Amino acid sequence: MxxxxxxxxxxxxxxxxxxxxxxxxxxxxxxxxxxxxxxxxxxxxxxxxxxxxxxxxxxxxxxxxxGKVLRDLFVLRFLALERAVRGVFIVLAAVAVWKFSNSQDAVRRLFNENLDVFRPVARHFNYDLDHSPVVGTIQKSFGYGHHMLLIVAGALLLYALIEIVEGVGLWYAKRWAEYLTVVATAAFLPLEVYELTEKVSWLKIATLAVNILAVLYILLTKRLFGLRGGRRAFDAERESASxxxxxxxxxxxxxxxxxxxxxxxx
Structure with missing residues (x-):
C-alpha cells in the first residue's frame, strides 16, 4: 500500500x-x-x-x-536522527577515554583485581579469561600513553562533531549537509570493508549496507556532483511539483x- x-x-x-x-x-x-x-x-x-x-x-x-519531495525529506530526517544518535554515543566514548587517561593506573588495578575474582567462575563455564580477545584488547589499552589517549579522545570528539553537524543539516534538508554526508560516509567505507576482512558480523554487514545505500540514495535523489542534471534539474523538479x-x-x-x-x- x-x-x-x-x-x-x-x-x-x-x-x-x-x-x-x-x-x-x-x-x-x-x-x-x-x-x-x-x-x-x-x-x-x-x-x-x-x-x-x-x-x-x-x-x-x-x-x-x-509527494516525492516529502518522501525524500522523511528519509533524510531518519538519517539525521541516526547521525545525531551516533554522534552522542561517540561523545560519550570520547569522555570515557579522556577520564580513563587521567586515572589509567587506578583502572588497571581495579580491572586486574576483579579479573582475579571472576577467573574461577569463568573456569567453571570453560571460559579462559587469560586468552579472551576482549580481555586482551582491554589489557592492551592499558599500555597506551596518556598523550596517545588524549589524541584518541580528540579524534573521537571531532568525529562526533561531524556526525552531529551532518544530522542537523540533514534535518533541515540543507544541500551542504547532503554533500558532507556523502563525502564523510564514503570516506569511511574502505575502513568498514577492511573491518569485515578482519572479522565478519551481522552488525558490521548491516552498517556497511546502510551506509552504501545512504550514499547512493542521496547522490541520486539530490542529484549531487552534477548527477542526473545537477542542481538545476533538482530545482526544476521541485518547482514543477508546485x-x-x-x-x-x-x-x-x-x-x-x-x-x-x-x-x-x-
Whole structure:
C-alpha cells in the first residue's frame, strides 16, 4: 500500500492555502460551501474551510514540498536522527577515554583485581579469561600513553562533531549537509570493508549496507556532483511539483460549488 505523503503531512501540520490575486486562478482554488468558503491546499489538493493562510501574486506563492519531495525529506530526517544518535554515543566514548587517561593506573588495578575474582567462575563455564580477545584488547589499552589517549579522545570528539553537524543539516534538508554526508560516509567505507576482512558480523554487514545505500540514495535523489542534471534539474523538479503551477496550467477551472474531486476538510 502506497503512502500519501501529502495528506500524511497535512494531517500532522495542517493545510497550506494561498489566495492568488489573479481572478481566473483565484476561482480555481476556492469554492463556496454551506459552511463558508474553502481554499485548495497547495500540498494535498483538498479544500480546507476558512480564510487562506496568505495571498498575493501567483508568482509569490510558497513552494510547498509535495509527494516525492516529502518522501525524500522523511528519509533524510531518519538519517539525521541516526547521525545525531551516533554522534552522542561517540561523545560519550570520547569522555570515557579522556577520564580513563587521567586515572589509567587506578583502572588497571581495579580491572586486574576483579579479573582475579571472576577467573574461577569463568573456569567453571570453560571460559579462559587469560586468552579472551576482549580481555586482551582491554589489557592492551592499558599500555597506551596518556598523550596517545588524549589524541584518541580528540579524534573521537571531532568525529562526533561531524556526525552531529551532518544530522542537523540533514534535518533541515540543507544541500551542504547532503554533500558532507556523502563525502564523510564514503570516506569511511574502505575502513568498514577492511573491518569485515578482519572479522565478519551481522552488525558490521548491516552498517556497511546502510551506509552504501545512504550514499547512493542521496547522490541520486539530490542529484549531487552534477548527477542526473545537477542542481538545476533538482530545482526544476521541485518547482514543477508546485500545485499552484499545476492549477495555472489546468485547462478546466474548479467551478464553485462542485461536489466531486478533492474532499473538503472540516
Amino acid at each position: 502506497s503512502i500519501d505523503w501529502n495528506r500524511r503531512t497535512c494531517a500532522r501540520r495542517g493545510h497550506v492555502t494561498y489566495a492568488p490575486q489573479e481572478p481566473d486562478l483565484r476561482s480555481r482554488l476556492t469554492v463556496d460551501t454551506h459552511l463558508g468558503e474553502a481554499w485548495r491546499c497547495l500540498r494535498c489538493g483538498d479544500f480546507a474551510l476558512g480564510a487562506p493562510l496568505s495571498g498575493g501574486p501567483a508568482a509569490h506563492a510558497p513552494l510547498v514540498p509535495r 500545485l499552484m503551477e499545476v492549477a495555472t496550467a489546468s485547462d478546466e477551472p474548479v467551478a464553485p460549488g462542485v461536489t466531486s474531486g478533492p474532499a473538503v476538510s472540516i
